[in-house]
Amino acid sequence: MKYLNKTQEKKEKKGKQAMKHIKKFVSLLLTLVMVLAMAGTTFAAQEGPLDGGSITINDAVPGQTYNAYQILYLESYSHTKDEQGNITATGAYAYKANNAWKEWLKTQTSYVTVDDQGYVTWVGEKTEERVAEFAKLAQAEATKTGSTITPDAKATAPAAAEGKTHSTVTFSDLKLGYYLVDTSLGTLCSLDTTNPNVEMYEKNEVPVPEKKVQEDSDKHWGDSNTAQIGDTVNFKTTITAKKGAQNYVLHDKMSQGLTLIHDSISVEAKRVSATETERPITLTEGKDYSVRVENPNAKENRDETKDGCDFEIVFTQDYLDTIQEDTVITVTYKAILNENAVISTNANTNETKLNYGEESKYETDWKRTDTYTFMFDIIKTDSNGKVLNGAKFELYDAPTGGNKIALVKEDNGDYHVATDAEKKKEGFTPDVIEAGKVTVKGLDANTTYWLEETEAPAGYNKLSGRVEVKIEDSNLTTNMTGDTWVNGNSGVHIINNTGAELPSTGGMGTTIFYIIGSVLVLAAVVLLIVRKRMSDR
Numbered sequence: 421m422k423y424l425n426k427t428q429e430k431k432e433k434k435g436k437q438a439m440k441h442i443k444k445f446v447s448l449l450l451t452l453v454m455v456l457a458m459a460g461t462t463f464a465a466q467e468g469p470l471d472g473g474s475i476t477i478n479d480a481v482p483g484q485t486y487n488a489y490q491i492l493y494l495e496s497y498s499h500t501k502d503e504q505g506n507i508t509a510t511g512a513y514a515y516k517a518n519n520a521w522k523e524w525l526k527t528q529t530s531y532v533t534v535d536d537q538g539y540v541t542w543v544g545e546k547t548e549e550r551v552a553e554f555a556k557l558a559q560a561e562a563t564k565t566g567s568t569i570t571p572d573a574k575a576t577a578p579a580a581a582e583g584k585t586h587s588t589v590t591f592s593d594l595k596l597g598y599y600l601v602d603t604s605l606g607t608l609c610s611l612d613t614t615n616p617n618v619e620m621y622e623k624n625e626v627p628v629p630e631k632k633v634q635e636d637s638d639k640h641w642g643d644s645n646t647a648q649i650g651d652t653v654n655f656k657t658t659i660t661a662k663k664g665a666q667n668y669v670l671h672d673k674m675s676q677g678l679t680l681i682h683d684s685i686s687v688e689a690k691r692v693s694a695t696e697t698e699r700p701i702t703l704t705e706g707k708d709y710s711v712r713v714e715n716p717n718a719k720e721n722r723d724e725t726k727d728g729c730d731f732e733i734v735f736t737q738d739y740l741d742t743i744q745e746d747t748v749i750t751v752t753y754k755a756i757l758n759e760n761a762v763i764s765t766n767a768n769t770n771e772t773k774l775n776y777g778e779e780s781k782y783e784t785d786w787k788r789t790d791t792y793t794f795m796f797d798i799i800k801t802d803s804n805g806k807v808l809n810g811a812k813f814e815l816y817d818a819p820t821g822g823n824k825i826a827l828v829k830e831d832n833g834d835y836h837v838a839t840d841a842e843k844k845k846e847g848f849t850p851d852v853i854e855a856g857k858v859t860v861k862g863l864d865a866n867t868t869y870w871l872e873e874t875e876a877p878a879g880y881n882k883l884s885g886r887v888e889v890k891i892e893d894s895n896l897t898t899n900m901t902g903d904t905w906v907n908g909n910s911g912v913h914i915i916n917n918t919g920a921e922l923p924s925t926g927g928m929g930t931t932i933f934y935i936i937g938s939v940l941v942l943a944a945v946v947l948l949i950v951r952k953r954m955s956d957r
Contacts (some may be wrong), residue, residue: 435934458791470494473594473616475601479586480577480619480622485604485782486589487571489562491521492540492598494613505703513613513814515540515598520569524561528554554665560598563666563778572599575819586622604777623662626729626784630658631772633789637866638854644767644790646893647757649837649862653678653791657772659749660692661740667773670751671727677761677768678729680792682722684754687733692746700750708739757793758839759828764792764895779913794863796889797911798871800855802880802897807903808916810877813853815860826850827860837862855914857898865893871912880916887914 475488498512513580516538517525526534531554533541544550545684562569573591580587598613605624612618632641634654647653657670674680687709690810691699703709712732725732733751761768800811815825826838829851835858842848852874853860861871869889876882889896889912898911905913 429952447606470496471593471595473596474618475573475591475594475599476614476617476619477589477601477734478619478621480589481605481624481626482577482579482585484577484626484842485777486575486577487562487602488573488591488594489521489558489569489600489602490518490572490595490597491525491558491600492516494596495539497596518597521558521561524558528557531557542624555600559666560737562600562624563602565779565791567711568698604782605662606664606668606777606782621677624664627659627661627665627668627774627776627930628784629772629774629787631770631787631789632656632658633770633791636864643788644792646792646794646865648864648867649757649759649761649793651757651840651864652681652756653757655753655755655770655789657751657787659751659774661689661743661747663746665735665743666777667737667775667780668740669780670733670735670772671725671729671775672731672733672753672770672772673729673753674771675762675769675794677758678755678770679758680713681754681756682713682731684752685731685733686752688750688752689747690750692748703739703749707736709735710732726854756839756841757791757862759836759842759862761791761793761833761862763795792865793861794865794893794895795859795861796863796891797859797898798853798855799857799898799900799905799911799913801875801905801913801915803915803917805905806858807905808854808877808880809854809881810875811855811873811914811916812875813855813871813873815853816872816886819870819888822870824850827853834861836860837892849877857903859897863891865891867891871914873914876916880918883914883916887912 472494477486480486492515495514495516497514498510500508500510502508517534517540522538524533525532525540529543531543531550533543535541556925562571573594575589575591577585577589578587595618596613599618601612601620603622603624605622605626612620632643632655634641634656635645636647636651636653643654645653645913657672659670660667661668687703687705688700689703690698705711710723710733712725712734713729714725714730718721718722731753735749755770757768769788769790771786771788773784773786775781798813800808802808815827816822817825826843827835828838828842829835835851835853837860838848838850853871867890869891870886871889872886873883896910896912898905898909898913900906900909900911905911
């Protein structure tokens with residue numbers, strides 16, 4: 421055992437105490453460094469501004485409404501500052517949920533997590549498709565019926581400058597955060613962080629429907645057509661839908677001269693980028709869309725229209741969400757030109773508009789097609805142009821043979837071509853045209869008809885053949901006054917001639933025979949007298 425003297429013990433004791441003090445100092449110094457480091461980090465993070473952000477939407481569509489929703493607010497973010505004081509974010513952000521979105525965000529576990537302190541973190545890959553999916557869900561939450569979420573900023577795109585078709589919308593003085601921006605077009609613009617300024621580009625246009633009607637003579641689709649009463653008329657409406665389409669409702673209304681064929685409604689869709697040989701996809705009623713009609717009894721399982729249209733097509737949001745690129749939706753349907761049809765130059769109209777966007781409250785202008793039908797006047801006269809009553813005619817589609825066109829006499833004395841519905845009525849008998857001067861209505865343009873006289877006025881010769889009536893693209897009407905037709909009065913002028921009066925039993929034909937007979941008898945008497953006198957001598 422080694423014993424140390426007192427001097428050595430004192431030195432050793434002082435050394436241990438000094439080492440202890442050094443360790444405490446180092447520990448204190450390290451603690452101070454860590455505190456300063458943390459303070460420095462906090463100071464640096466909070467130094468960046470958390471307001472004064474802006475969102476600029478370029479190529480905005482004039483008149484459309486743009487909404488900005490702050491889903492997350494930015495509590496802090498990492499950044500650098502240059503010598504001029506300009507701050508640049510470096511990629512680290514601390515987000516917390518905006519109160520209006522907090523409960524909804526907790527349910528979106530496939531995309532985000534919310535920790536106990538309320539910080540929100542993205543889950544999984546940050547692909548464009550996943551971000552778009554999340555934005556779509558957020559938009560649906562914000563715009564659903566009864567939602568309490570309101571936009572943090574809202575603006576209507578101003579009119580475009582002269583020579584331009586688009587304008588610009590800017591949201592200024594925004595608190596920094598993660599924003600959803602949508603538009604009344606129903607298509608998402610973007611979902612992004614303002615730190616502090618973001619530019620977005622509107623890539624969509626108002627989904628204006630295009631409406632066409634088919635001309636039966638050449639099968640051409642256009643803005644107008646001509647038809648005969650009773651004909652089936654084909655209509656077509658197209659909508660170019662884009663990714664993000666929202667709450668589409670197509671409305672269609674017809675004037676009284678057109679009757680919708682309810683079972684004829686069909687809906688197809690085809691991508692704009694599809695090849696010519698690629699067939700369109702037929703959409704399914706009840707799954708992709710539903711139909712509301714003016715008269716629900718016309719077909720089972722259909723609701724009544726909301727605003728008195730002949731029919732409405734309500735596209736399901738599930739179907740609209742499947743649209744990932746520009747797609748042409750085509751709605752085709754048929755109608756009958758009926759006995760209430762107005763006559764050219766007036767038109768039988770069919771109109772279409774599209775509601776879209778939040779709660780389908782935005783709408784396009786009405787698009788219209790015009791269907792025309794025509795008439796002709798018959799003026800039956802004698803050779804002097806005097807109107808003759810009592811003639812009867814039937815209308816055909818050929819100069820000989822052919823089909824007789826059934827007609828219905830109206831209360832005012834005019835006639836119109838009978839519809840199938842009229843012909844199917846119990847006891848229906850086609851009416852025969854009785855002229856005089858009458859009007860026949862509901863005839864197609866670019867069509868030749870033929871009138872056959874079945875009975876002539878008393879004392880007049882019946883026509884030997886049918887009379888041609890050629891309808892071009894206007895009515896064959898007369899402008900005569902009174903009961904005499906003269907050149908230039910127009911219309912379909914038909915003349916009946918009377919025959920020469922034949923000899924009658926009290927006429928000169930029998931009188932001459934009596935005279936000749938009397939002369940002969942008298943001559944015979946004279947001859948007998950002469951002979952007798954000669955014999956007496």
